[in-house]
Structures are given as C-alpha cells and as structure tokens.
Amino acid sequence: MELYFLGTGAGMPTRLRNVTSVALSLMQERGTVWLFDAGEGTQQQMLRSPVKPGKLEFLFLTHLHGDHLYGVPGLLTSRSYQGGESPLTVFGPPGTRRFVETTLDVSGAHLDYELRIAEIGEGIVYEDDGFVVTAAKLEHRIDSYGYRIVEKDTPGALDSARLAAEGYRPGPLFARLKRGETVTMPDGRTIDGNDYLGASLKGRTVCVFGDTRPCGSELALARGADVLVHEATYMHEKADNAHKYYHTTATQAASLAAEAGVGALILTHLSSRYQDESVHRLLEEARAIFPNSHVAEDFWSFRVTRRA
Known part of the structure; x- marks a missing residue:
C-alpha cells in the first residue's frame, strides 16, 4: 500500500505543483489503484509516474471544485485509448453524475469499459472482503468530503x-x-x-480529506489512522484567510493529527504563495506540533506501513 502524489497545489497549477490528485496504490493487495481527485492535467502527470490509468479501479472525488475535478473527463477518455477495459467506478458528491455524463455526452466521448457513478452521502460508501471506505462531510464552501479507507485485518496463518x-x-x-x-x-x-490460527495481521487505515475548515467530523474520521492526508493551504499567519475561504493552516492540520493520534500527517493542497524555501517554513510549523509531518511534492510517494 503506497500513496503517490500526482498534484499537490491549490487552486491553479504552478511551475512546481499541479492541482490536486493523489493515488493509493493497492497493486500488492488487489492489483489496482484508487485515485482521489483529478485536477486539470492529472492524466499528463500520470505519464511521468508509475500510475497507470488501466489499473484504476475507483476514483473518489472529495468535492466538485475545478482544481479537484477538471481532469476527470480527459482521464476517463484517455483510459480507453491506453487499454483500460476493466470497470471503473466514480464516487463523488451529488452533482458528480451530471458533470461526468454531460461532459462525456457533449464531447461525443466513447469508453471501451463500463463506467459506474455512485453519488455519495455520509457513511459507508464501499465495502468488500478486504476494505471498507467511509465518508464524512467536512466544512467547505460546497459539499466536501473526507474519506477513511480501512484495510480489514488479515486472519492469521493456519498451523x-x-x-x-x-x-x-x-x-x-x-x-x-x-x-x-x-x-x-x-x-x-x-x-x-x-x-x-496464528495472530491476525492488523489492517492499515488511510484518511484523505478534501478542502475544509477545522471541524468536528474530521476528528472522528481521522481517529487512529496510520496516515492522514490533509490540506494545508496556508501557514498559520494567514489563519484569517484560511477561515474566510474555508481552508486549513499547517498548524491546524498538525493539531488535528496530534489529537486524533494518527501515525503520520501528509500536507498537500498548498497555496501558490508557498514556493521553494517557504515550504520548509510551513513544514517546520507543522512539525512543531506533530513531529511526523511531511509536505507532499508532485511525484513523491509514501509507503503505508503497519504500526506496532
């Protein structure tokens, strides 16, 4: 299980960061990849990465702002050209179906695979023998969700x-x-x-959150996760801006990680004002509260290990 960051910027692309998209590689666990958001240019980012569109099983949309969404039509159509034949399910808030079906219809797109669309609310949005995915509404200008992905425990070996x-x-x-x-x-x-049977192997938990102000539902969703992927659009000196525009500071994200008892915090969705050296200041701000904090870069990966 590995997280791979295709885009880590907020609002618009910059020379160092594309807009938001993060892949959860489950190649060892189920031979597929799950994608969270697909901002404009996501398919181009994939060309420079090990993430293959044909391996996509699920696309989870946190919310319907353009920097998380505009790459979806191109990705869906390119997947056909690149040999993707297995079904693909798009999960997202109400409005997801209208956006996807309208763009594909207007552009005359043809898909060589079955496309499924599931509009979500709060609660369990997917479950099988290996995983359960839960969604909770966060606090943003439009409906925005956080996802909690739990790998079920693996039974111990038979003696x-x-x-x-x-x-x-x-x-x-x-x-x-x-x-x-x-x-x-x-x-x-x-x-x-x-x-x-020997001792069971504890499953791992990953949380990927959409854009949000600090809110109570975050804590319940993040509690005890091995990894939390959270936006940090601003440093805390811009806390007023963060609140005004329904975003989070690095300090606030780190405080949540500490209170929730997560294993690691990964900050993403950085404002374009943070380039080069200022990114280190943002990371230092988070680590002052939660030492195991990281700032994601485009094409950076993080292996999700089991905690003792």
Whole structure:
C-alpha cells in the first residue's frame, strides 16, 4: 500500500505543483489503484509516474471544485485509448453524475469499459472482503468530503504443522479451518479453526480529506489512522484567510493529527504563495506540533506501513 502524489497545489497549477490528485496504490493487495481527485492535467502527470490509468479501479472525488475535478473527463477518455477495459467506478458528491455524463455526452466521448457513478452521502460508501471506505462531510464552501479507507485485518496463518502432527492431511477441511470455522474431522473429532490460527495481521487505515475548515467530523474520521492526508493551504499567519475561504493552516492540520493520534500527517493542497524555501517554513510549523509531518511534492510517494 503506497500513496503517490500526482498534484499537490491549490487552486491553479504552478511551475512546481499541479492541482490536486493523489493515488493509493493497492497493486500488492488487489492489483489496482484508487485515485482521489483529478485536477486539470492529472492524466499528463500520470505519464511521468508509475500510475497507470488501466489499473484504476475507483476514483473518489472529495468535492466538485475545478482544481479537484477538471481532469476527470480527459482521464476517463484517455483510459480507453491506453487499454483500460476493466470497470471503473466514480464516487463523488451529488452533482458528480451530471458533470461526468454531460461532459462525456457533449464531447461525443466513447469508453471501451463500463463506467459506474455512485453519488455519495455520509457513511459507508464501499465495502468488500478486504476494505471498507467511509465518508464524512467536512466544512467547505460546497459539499466536501473526507474519506477513511480501512484495510480489514488479515486472519492469521493456519498451523498446518500442528494439524499434521495430530494426524490430519491438507485438504478442503483445512480451508474451512483457515476461515475459523468449526469442523468435524474424518475421525469424528470436532475442531475449532480459531484454535489453530496464528495472530491476525492488523489492517492499515488511510484518511484523505478534501478542502475544509477545522471541524468536528474530521476528528472522528481521522481517529487512529496510520496516515492522514490533509490540506494545508496556508501557514498559520494567514489563519484569517484560511477561515474566510474555508481552508486549513499547517498548524491546524498538525493539531488535528496530534489529537486524533494518527501515525503520520501528509500536507498537500498548498497555496501558490508557498514556493521553494517557504515550504520548509510551513513544514517546520507543522512539525512543531506533530513531529511526523511531511509536505507532499508532485511525484513523491509514501509507503503505508503497519504500526506496532
């Protein structure tokens, strides 16, 4: 599991930062990539990255402002040209369907894959055997959501050696024991599979938030996450601007990370006023409160590890 940042700027592209888009690579876990937002030029950023459009499984939109959205039509159509054939689901706030279907219809776009659109509200927006994704509304000028991606715990390994020592050979019953079922063995003995499983492997949790002022729903969504990706449009000296325009400062994001007990904080969505040396000042501001803070750069990646 790895985060890869395709765009880390706010509002408009600069010479160093494209507008917002971050990929969550799950190639080892499920052979796919999940994308969060797709600002203008996202498909061009992909050409300079290891992220392949054909591997996209889900696109999660945090909100419908242009710097998070305008790259969607081009990305969807290019995916067909680049061999993408598997279904792709776009999750986003109400209005997502109208935007996507209108732009594709007006431009006469043709897709060689099934496109699914799911307009979300608060609560669980996706769940399968491996992951659950929850959304919560944040505080911005339009509806903006944060996403909490939880990898479910992996059951421990089956102690096949112990079963062999007790006279049992591998077979279909071992698969049931692996699932923790209670099984009657060929000799009539009843065995609880949980008694033969090692310790489970704790799943990882990643939170990716859209644009927001500090608000109560952030804390509940971020609690205990291994990694929190949060906007830091301003340094704290511009706190009044942040509040006026419904954004967050580096100090506020770091304070949230500390209170929520996250493992690592990654700051993104930086105002164009922060270039070169001023970015280091922004990072120092965050680390004064939450030491394990990072500022994302375009084409920078962060491996999500399991905490002890």
